[in-house]
Amino acid sequence: MDGLACPVTVVVPTRDEERCLTRCLDSVIGRGFDNIVVVDTGSVDKTIEIVDKYTHHGVQLSQLPWPDSFGEMRNSAIEIVGSGWIVFLDADEWLDEHSSEQLRRHLASLTGTRNSDRLTLAPIIKHVGREVTIEDVPRIFKADSGIRYRGAVHEYPVLRGTIDEPVDLASLDVVFHHDGYDQAVVNEKSKRSRNLRLLNAARKDEPDNPRWLYFTVRDGLSTLDHAQLIDLCTALKDLSEQSPTTGDRLSARHYYRRALCIACQGLGTMGDWSTVHRFCEELDRIDQGNSPDAHYFRSVAELFNGVVTDSGLLRTIALRREDELLSASTIDPAGRHLDALIVAILRKIKSRSDAESYRALCEPWTDAFFQSSNLRTW
Template sequence: MRYLPVHVVILAKDEERCIGRCLDSVIGRGFSSIVVLDTGSVDSTCGLAASYEAHGVQLVRIPWMESFAAARNRALELFDSVWVFFVDADEWLPVGEVEKLFGGLSALANQPREDLAIAPVIYDVDRDSWVNEVPRVFFASGCIEYRGEVHEYPVVSADGDSPVRLHKLNFTLNHDGYGREVAVRKRKTQRNLALLSAARERDPENPRWLYFSIRDGLPLHSPEFLLQACNKLVEMADHKSSGGDRTNAGEYLRRALPLASQNLGFHGWWSEVERNCVVLDELDGECSPDAQYLRRISDLWLGGLPDSSLSELIRIRKDDRIVAKSTLCPQGRHLDAVIAAGIEARYGGDEADRYRDMCAPWDDMFFVSSRIRMPQAELA
């Protein structure tokens, strides 16, 4: 089969753990070139990448500019009028997926390409979750650039930073860079929060940076910071945001409120949690599954889950349409966890374990492996 010209770019910094795995997954797969763009590794990453030179891998070193967008834009400057496929060093392309990529690009051959961004399915093997709205494949023609110090996103810079035209393509990248051990060793939380602080200072009216600041530093933030951030997102949701981000302020608010409410509830700020739940119901236009989750956690924390509330939660869990609206877990794992906690409080641990055995595990500020973090005596 003759493939379209597609060039792979792998961003890397201190990735000796996984750079070989990443390269092994893309060499010999029909790509026109493979470039490792190193932004200042001090471990053996560069040596490992250089050892693949015989397989056509090119190592390019650039200084770290305190911005992932700047690094990706530098990579795009290396190419002209070709498809560029960004792969992170902690990702790898499973066998059989490259054919889906090339086949999908061939099917798009007659579409305008200058503003087109292709999003694969990125599967997080540690969290057993996936996203399919993060663009990774572009036609490098000078029209698309990245914005943002971290959690960067592409825009059509040739059109005044307008949103890219997103096409979701059914091919998969595996990812494991945010497992606890790796994240702690590479200090990813501290790195991201510092970069997000710079992004908020540079672009204070962009809701993206507030949302990711909440998400990435959730256990570390004070309730006061989270209330201020959520109030700012509420204000932003009242007007159309700009900057070329495909996600609007209202959606960032939907995603932020359930996260911030975990921290608030953990610190006992349950009245603020309930106010957030009201907003979530309003945003969904009906019963929000995440609001229901938070309210039932409040019941457990403050004295016990009434039979009527447990029954209502089970009813919601059975409604796939409602569950799919969740921004915490569209698969409903968080609802399963709180249902199991309610069963344990009422019927005992054996019954709860039977339910847990049928469900995928859930972890957040309230649960670890679907077991509530509170002392069991508080659930009586």
């Protein structure tokens, strides 16, 4: 098939996915893939009925008991596939109509290349309705390599050995669309409470793995209290100085930096601006004194406390032009958060018309402090 030296299998994990499974399967059947396997872990809705309607298209069903671990579920799917390229496509995702040919062509060119057995590929995942694109989540690799997943939730691939090693990662110009973060979907499937339960278990099993602390901050922000937020960030700081070996491509320092930004959002809404300023000092230390994210949180604090200056506006404009600095932003590498900041400062020290003129040129920004680039009032 198109010169492929090994087959390509699309794996779709499911559990109660009647809302979106048809769309997912329609995006991959008849697109030249060797196998399409739905791995179901206990659906009680119409998921299995939907799969049955696709068996004449070659879609296969494998049913497994839910192991209470996404990592174990994916590893079981890898064993089912056995060999060749495996492409994990979640049920709430669908392959862009132009991407199937690109995907098969890319895999054909990579088959047999040096170190392909430790290579993972990250498609472009576009989150519909959130204007967010993720390009660093590994989803594609060889099933007969030593790559397996680690973790009950927010699982990550490692090269299994006596000590797990980080995998190699390459970006792939192939688009997966995703709508699973739509708030109605999150609420219906109780994703947040499920994730936090699994993360608590992961933290007990691996207390020195910074990934589980970071995702606890991220997923639990709306439920964590003030002390819990600070304790988690403190623990991450300690781990960032120890550099534990977890087989993760990302370091404890990386997770600490990201957690600080998320914690600043939560602490700001709680009104604890003094801790926000302290965490901003940490961000500046990590980014060697020039963190656009630290500037963002300090400026938001000034806006809410009525202290806005021309120099603050000029500094924000200067940072907005620093593409290299912004590319490492945890908040938004596209710089929309700084655009919203410029709009708010213009409104305070210039005029509403100046602010609206600039806002019209920018993509809107929404977070804990802004709604469509308008500063929230509390």
